[in-house]
Amino acid sequence: MNIESANKNGKDVGFERIRRITGYLVGTMDKWNDAKKAEERDRVKHSLTK
Amino acid sequence: MIKSIVKRDGRVVLYDEAKIAAAALKALEASGAGDAALAAQVANAVEERLTAQCGSEPPKIEQIQDAVEQELMRAGCEDAAKQFILYRANRTRIREANTSLMRAIDEITSVDARVSDMKRDNANIDGNTAMGSMLQIGTAGAKAYNAAYLLTPEQAKAYREGDIHIHDFDFYALTTTCCQIDLLRLFHGGFSTGHGYLREPQGIASYAALAAIAIQSNQNDQHGGQGVPNFDYAMAEGVRKTFAKLYQSGLQDALEDVLDSYDESVLAKMAVDAGRAVTGEEPRLGTDTEDFDAAAAKVIADTGRLSDEAAAHMVKHVRARALRRTDRETYQAMEGFVHNLNTMHSRAGAQTPFSSINYGTDTSPEGRLAIRNILKAEDAGLGHGETPIFPIHIFKVKEGVNYNPGDPNFDLFEYSCKVSAKRLFPNYVFLDSPFNLQYYKPGHPETEVATMGCRTRVMANTAYPDAEIAYSRGNLSFTSINLPRLAIEAKGDEKKFYESLDAMLELVAQQLYDRFEIQAAKHVYNYPFLMGQGVWLDSDKLGPNDEVREVLRHGSLSIGFIGLAETLTALYGHHHGETDEMQQKGLEIIGHMREFCDKRSKQTGLNYGLLATPAEGLSGRFIRMDQKRYGKIPGVTDREYYTNSFHIPVWFPISAYEKIQKEAPYHALTNAGHISYVELDGDTANNVEAFEAVVRCMHDAGIGYGSINHPVDRDPVCGYVGVIGEVCPRCGRRSGEALSEEKLAELKKLYPNATPYCGCT
Incomplete structure (x- = not known):
């Protein structure tokens, strides 16, 4: 997933962002298609008040 | 000339x-x-x-x-x-x-x-990657061939122009979607995956290893994911075998230690036989333990070499040790299973298999041990603490079993909430919702609704009404309708919308039937594992050269849809999140589609069902085409995606409670599968009570299958897991930035247990 051996100090190493997509989890959003990326960006949180 | x-x-x-x-x-x-x-x-x-x-x-x-x-x-x-x-x-x-x-x-x-x-x-x-590219080239070639030769001109046009989407179109002429693998039936008597034969497993380690092999073998016979409907019941059998072995071998070791002898296998066996004579079964953990242990101790004391007290004391400790070791072995087996499914790129060499496991209702001591340990393994994560991607865990919630305080597995339900609040899995399937409860027969786990992680659900069985079970069945194929386009074309005319919807339903039903004809004409040898090893229901009654038509009818043909919210907006100006009136309109549309499916099932004797489509590639495909045709219509085509199935749009502000209330009635209508999500922020997810309250709200509202999303980020450099914005809260770096050697050393001192960035010294 990450090019962990590229540089031991973390240069060019991104954060992993695990998100759910059609029921499945995906370990890095690099592999998401453009529409799903846009959908993820637009997701709003749901409050717990009635 | x-x-x-x-x-x-x-x-x-x-x-x-x-x-x-x-x-x-x-x-x-x-x-x-x-x-x-x-x-x-x-x-x-x-x-x-x-x-x-x-x-x-x-x-x-x-x-x-x-x-x-x-x-x-x-x-x-x-x-x-x-x-x-x-x-x-x-x-x-x-x-x-x-x-x-x-x-x-x-x-x-x-x-x-x-x-x-x-x-x-x-x-x-x-x-x-090489294998990934090869897979995509094959996909492109198969799609071109299928479109040119296997669709009628009308179907080809509808597919090409985006009226419908034929899912897994590259596999059109090849296979079916998915299956819920009954591991117990597969394991009993052993099975074969190609070369050589796998004997019936004899302990939890092999049960878990073979479970992974079964998933991996079957996924190369089908194009979709693979599920296990009875993970707890199946693993329980492995736990039982491991415990029985450890009990007897532990007894032998203890006897040899105390008696200072070389081989006490005979005496140990006699003691276990005596216990078995009393309880009628192998030594179990937590069931009839006193009677069993007393009978075993008596055999030992009767030799005259140990006192009654010493013998009883020995058996007690043997049991405790066997239990401890069984627990540890089960944990390792579950850990290995999760690691295996996340790392083996066994699907056509380029993907890990899409895998789902259902559990939560086995209340036997062995089943409970298996459930606790699979949750524990998920909780711990992978080698560097990463959140596992596979399998999807699905916890089956049932009143009287695990939902209320006092229920035998209530503790495991609570633990599942803690794990899910951290790792996003398990998801929850609710057996008490009326459309699930109607199948439920206590003592018959095959009647508990299990779901594929993606949401595919197969329970009704018009073809074989005696087999309305979750085990050994799955979806055959599914095709989705571009609902928003029908609404746009109707220009506010409700009647016109329904007319075009009926025409589209007809077209899709026929296309699914044509595809079924291709699938049904295949033979058992085309599905060497799924059919050849009897994984699919009733396939064990077929020979290798038989056509699969009759047994394939256990599967489902699903008509899906996308964008109910945009459809309502295009037709009436609002979506169902906004007004109750629109909610009624939405339920009418989806109810109408369900009615069509039921009617078609009756006519054909095939299991047509309505699916709240899990749209991945599809989320952008339809809307891109519709933007070209109609431009950007506010609230309809002005985003990069159509809203998933019947969901309230992801961008619409609404409380979790209200969202659940609004979406639950659609679960009852979409009998081929559904899921509802609630999005929580990271802090709320750390509050397990709040998390559990949302799950309970889903249960009480009649949701079929639901899960709670919250951000799970990880910085692979310092090992921090949690919510990360622009800057990692632990080490302070931004994405792609390097840390100094000094900073890394300091972090290592501060967080000695954090899984360090590999390469760090």
Whole structure:
């Protein structure tokens, strides 16, 4: 997933962002298609008040 | 006099009048009129026409074909001319498919997946690797072939233009979607995955290893994911076997230690036999333990070599040790299972298998041990603490079993909430919702609704009403309807919308049926594991050369949809999140679709169902086409995606409670599968009570399958897991930034247990 051996100090190493997509989890959003990326960006949180 | 012609690729070749005559003859024969003599006349006339047109210049292919059309018409053969036009159109379609196929392969071969949306159509495939690219090239080729040869022109048009989406279209002629694998049935008596035979497993380690092998074997026979409906019940059997072995071998060890002898296997066996004579089964953890242990201790004391107290004391400790070791072995087995499914790229060499496991209702001590340990393994994560992607865990919630305080597995339900709040899994399937409860028979785990992680659900069985079970069945294929487009085209006319919806349902139902015909004509040897090993229901009754038609009818044909919210907005100006009136309208549309599916099931004896489509590639496909056609209509086509199935739009502010109330009624209607999500922020998810309250709200509202999303980020450099914005809260770096050696050393001191960035010293 990450090019962990590229540089031991973390240069060019991104954060992993695990998100759910059609029921499945995906370990890095690099592999998401453009529409799903846009959908993820637009997701709003749901409050717990009635 | 024509001597040569120019082909499409520019080459000049000799003119051959016989070819013109042959083409004319084919058209005449197809129209049922005319003969070779007429065809020769037409060919002559074509040459004359071309000479008049072109003089000494060689004519082009298109000019020749135009001339053939015109001369057929002039000869009074309108039908033959029509046939010739159809033939030309079809050749053009195939030629264009070939050209676009070559373009697609060119993109797959040479463009970085990060800039090619096509290569990210399925997020599980790394389009930059050799096997990933080969898979995508195969997909492109199969799609081109299937569209040109297997669809009717009407279906091809609907698919090409985005009225419908035929899912897993690359596999159209090859296989079916998915299956819930009953591990116990598979394991009993052993099974084969190709070369060699796997004997029935004898302990939890092999139960878990073979579970992974079963999933991996079956996924290469089908195009979708693989599920296990009874993970806890199946693993419980492995736990039981491990405990029985450890009990007897532990007894032997203890006897040898105390008696200072070399081999006490006979005495240990006699003691276990005595216990078995009393309880009627192997030593179990937590069931009839006192009777069993007393009988075993008596055998030992009766030898006269140990006192009654010493024998009882020994057996007690043997039991405790066996339990401890069983627990540890089960944990390791579950850990190995999760690691295996996340790391083995066994799906066509390029993907980890889409895998789902259902559990939560086995209340036996062994089942409970298995559930606790699979949750514990998920909780711990992978080697560096990463959140596992597979399998999808699905916890089955049931009143009287695990939902309320005092229920035997209530503790495990609570633990599942804690794990899910951290790792996003398990998801929850609610067996008390009326449309699930109707199948539930206590003591028959096969009647507990299990779901594929993606949401596919197969329970009703019109084909075989006696087999309304979750085990050994799955979806055959599914096709989704572009609902928003129907609404846009209707221009606010409700009646027109329903008319076009009915026409589209009809088209999809027929297309699913045509695909079923292709699937049903396959043989057992086409599915060596799924059918050959008896994984699919009733396939054990078939021989290797039998057609699979009759047993395939256990599966489902699903009609899906996308964008109810945009559909309502296009038709009425609002979506169902906004007003109760729109909620009613939404339920009418979806209810109407469900009615159609039920009717079609009755007519055909096949399991048609309505699916709240899990749209990955589809989320952008329809709307891109609709934007081109209709421009950006506010609230309808003005985003980059259509809203998933019946969901309230992801961007619409609404409370969790209200969202659940609004979406629950649609679960009852979408019998082929559904899921609802609630999005929580990271802090709320750390509050397990709040998390559990949302799950309970879903249960009480009649949700079928639900899960709670919250951000789970990880910095692989410092090992921090949690919510990360621009800057990692632990080490302070931004994405892509390096840390100094000093900072890394300092972090290592501060967080000695954090899984360090590999390469750090």
